[in-house]
Amino acid sequence: MTRATPFAGDPRITPDLVREHNLSPEEYRRIEAMLDRAPTFAELGVFSALWSEHCAYKHSKPVLRTLPTTGPQVVQGPGENAGVLRLPGGWAVAFKIESHNHPSAVEPYQGAATGVGGILRDVFTMGARPVALLNSLRFGPLDDARNRYLFAGVVRGVADYGNCVGVPTLGGEVDFGPSYSGNPLVNAMCVGLLKEVDLIKAAAHGVGNVLLVVGARTGRDGIHGASFASEELTRESARRRPQVQVGDPFTEKLLLEASLELIASGHIVAIQDMGAAGLTSSSAEMAAKGGGGVGVEIDLARVPIREPGMTPYEILLSESQERMLLVAKADRVQDVQAIAAKWELSATPIGRVTDDGLYRATWGEQVVVEIPAQRLIDDCPVYHPEAAEDPEIARRRASRPTPNTKHLAPDEVLLELLDHPPVASKRWVYEQYDSTVRASTVIGPGGDAGVIRVRDADFALAVTVDCNSRYVLLDPYEGGKAAVAEAARNVACTGARPLGVTDCLNFGSPERPAVFHQFREASRGIADACRALETPVTGGNVSFYNESPEGAVDPTPVVGMVGLIAHAERAVPSHARVTGDVVFVLGETRSELGGSMLWEALHGFVGGEPPRVDLAAERRLVDFLVAGAAVGLFRSAHDCSQGGLGVALAEVAMGGPYEEPGFGLDVDFTAYALRLAAVELLFSESHGRAVVTCPPERGGAVAALAQELGVPAHRAGTVRERGGSLRIRLGDGEVSHRIGRLRDVYFSAIPRRMGD
C-alpha cells in the first residue's frame, strides 16, 4: 500500500467532489483499488487530470490504434511530444498539431495565443528549432457579432504570439459554418527542424538525476484546464474564463533558446513541456515513460510560485504557461542553471529520479501523492462507446436542394462563390501573421501549401492543414479520406512528396453514438488514405466535447501534412506567371455537388452525397505532380477543391495576394466533360484534380507524363496578358470577367464583413 496523507485544509473526498473532477464512480473504485485506500485531495486532482479524455484518450485509444504509424521515414511515431520524420542529410522534421478550442471559446485572444505557445513547446522539447506554424480555424457565420469578435480575437492571439517568438506562420485554413457559432475550433500546428542525432525524449532515467522546473513561476491560472477541455461547453462556461491561461511569448522565446541550448549542452537527459495538467502530467509521464522501476519524487514546496498560499493541489494542477520540466544529470545542475540564467530564466531543482517506480509528491517531509507511476498512466479505463449514424444525416445525404430557389448564370455564380467567406481569400487573416521571419519562406500563405527552405541544405519542406467538414458530416468515411487526399494534393502541387501526417480530430461528445460513429468512420477514412498515400500518422490530438447547448460541431478531423521537395528552387507556385503558357486540367470531373460550395453559397444547403475519393487515382495525381515538378515541367500547379474548377481557374488567374494584377486565362471546355451541365462542370468538387500551367514547348512532355502515370489530362487553354480577363467557354454558356473585378470580390469579401 502506498502512503500519502491529506494536506492541512484539504476538503473531504465525497461522491460530489469525485463527480466535480469528471471521474465516474467506476473510475473512482479503480483508484481506490490501485491505492488500497482513499486518495488524497491532491491525488484526486492528479487522477482527474491524467484520466481526462484530453490526457488519456480513454474513448479514442482503440480507434487511434488503427491508424498507420510506421514507415521507413518515421523516426518517432505517436507517444512523444511530437512526431519526427527523417529528411536528407541527417536532418529530421518534428511536427504536431493540437487543439485549443475550449479556452478560445471563452477567451479568444489568450486561448489562441496559449495554443500556439503549447505547440511550439511540444516541438522544441524534441530538440527541434520551430521553423513554421500553421493553424486551422473554424467560426460561426460572420453576420453574427459574437462570431466576428471570436474570429478577430483568435487571429490576433495567434498572430501576437507567433510573431513575437519569431516563427513564420506559413498558412492554414479558415472555414465558417453555423455549427461553430459559439464553438470555435482553434488548431495550431508547429513544424521544427533538427539533426536526427540531436533528438531528445521525455523519459526520465538515471537514478539520482535531478528534476528542475524552468521558466515562469506557477500561479493559479489554468487549474483544471485538461478536465475543462473534456466536457461540453455550457452557458456556465464563461465562468471558466479565469481558468484560461495567459500567454507571455517573450518568456516563450527565452525558454525556446534556453531549451535548445540545454539540449545541445548534454547536461540534461529528458525535457518535457508543462502543458495540459501542468506539473502533474509532465512529471508523471516522465516517470511512466522511464519504464520498469523508474519513479520520480518532487517537493512541491520548492516550486517557485507566483502567489502566496498555493496548496499542493493547486501547484500540481496549475497550467501557468511557459514552464518546462527537465531532468539534469546529477552533477550538472549548476551548469543547467547557468544556461537558464543567461536567458533570464530561473531553473529550480524540485526533485529527483528514483528507483521505486512510484510517482511521489511531497510538501517538505509530508507525502501528499504516492501512486505507482506506470499504473497511473496505464490503468486508465478504456471505453468502447456505442456508434450509430444519426438517421437525420442519412436523410440529408439523400436530399437535394430545393430547385429554382435561385437561378444564376455560371458567371454570376462564380462571383457569388468568390465572395462566400469559406472560399474567399483569407488575406485579412494571414496578413496579421509574420510569414517571412527567418528568411526561409519560399511560398507563403495564399497558395496550396507553405514552403520553407532549409539554410545549408538543398531541400525544402511543404506544409499544409486541411479538412472540409461538410464532406465529413455527410459521409465521415469519405470525408476522412478527403482530408488526407486534399492535404496530399496541396503538398504535391508545390512539388513536394507527401511524407507524413499529424491529425487533430475535433468532434462532439464521444458518449453520443452519432458522434462516435463520425469519429470512428472518419478515422477509418484517414487510415485508409494514409496507407494509400504512404503518409503515416506520427501523432496529433483528439478534441472531444466540442458542444454547446445548440449542439455539436460538425465533425472536423484536421489533417496536417509535411512534404519534401528535393531542391528548394524547384518549388512550384500556385498562380499563372507567364503569358502564352498552356493550361492543363488534370483528373476527372464528375457530377458531384454534394456538400459543395455551390449548394451552400447559393441555396444555404449542406447535403447530398459528397464526392468520393478514388485513392488510387489520388496517388497517381500526386506522383504526376511530384515527378513533373522534379524535372521543372510546371510553371504553376493548383489543387482543385472547394468551388471546383471555376474557383480553381479564377485563383490561378488572379495571382497571389501581392501579385497584382494577375493574368488573363482563356479556357475552352466545349469539348470537356460533355455530359455535365455548365454549373456542374464548373462547380462540382470531384477529388483528384489539379490545374497546371507550363511553357508551350513543355506541353507535349506534360501530356506524355500524364499518360504514362495514368492521369487524365485535358489541354484546356492558355495564359493571356497581365491583368486581362478570365474567359471560360462552355458547351452551354460562357464565363467572362476582368481579373481586377475578380480580385476585388475575392480579396474584399472578408475585410468587408469585418468592417474595414
Added chain:
Amino acid sequence: MQRVAVIVFPGSNCDAETIAAARQAGSDAYRVWHRDADLKRPDVVILPGGFSYGDYLRAGAIARFSPVMTAVTEHARAGGPVLGICNGFQILCEAGLLPGGLMRNARLRFLSRLVRVHVEATDTPFTCGYEPGAVLAVPIAHGEGRYVVDARTAAELEAGGRVVWRYTGENPNGSTNAIAGVSSPGRNVVGIMPHPERRNAPVLGGEDGARVFLSMEARYATQHAVDVRAVGDRHLRV
C-alpha cells in the same frame, strides 16, 4: 571584409538571417549580446528585428537602456555606420539616434506583407549600391511601424535628403509622408521598417534587399582600397 556587429537582445528574432545576409554580402558578421558593453571593434553595427525585451510597453522602450546601447551610441556619435531594421529602427528612435517614433499601425493590426519602396537617398552606407529612384519589393512585418514626426522635423528630413526609403503605391501603416526609412544628419545612422534580409535570394522570391548589405561592404572596400572590382563584379552590377 568588414566587421559587422549584430546586437542580440533576448527577444531579437531576426538576428540569424541578418547575420546570414551580411555574410552572404562578404562581411564578417558576429553577434553581440545585449549585456556586453564591448562591441569588439566593429566597422558597422546592425540592430535586427524582433521584440527586444518583449516590447509589452512600447517597442524598443526598454532596449535603449541596455548596456550595449551605450556602446552603440558611442559608435554612432563617432560617425560609425549603424543600421536598425524594424525593431532596430524603433530602438534607434527611442535612443534618440534618429528623430521621430514608430506608433501602432493605422489599422491597429500587425501587418505582414510585401510592399514597394522607392529608394530616395543613395548617400548612406546602406543604400549607396542602389540606383536613385529604384523601386524595391521588400516585406514588412510589424505592429508598430507608423513613422511619426512633427511637421517641422518632417520638413527637415525632406529638405535634408534624409528620407532613405519611401513606400510607393499604398502607405501600408499610415507613416508620415509614407516614410519607410530615415537617416541621421551625418547619414551614418539609418533606420528602415522593411526587412531587406528576407529578400536576398531568388528562392525567397527576389533579391531586392541584398544591396543593403552589399552597399556597406562595397563602401568599406572602397575606403580600404581592397579589390573593389571583385565585390562590384560579383554582386553589384550597378
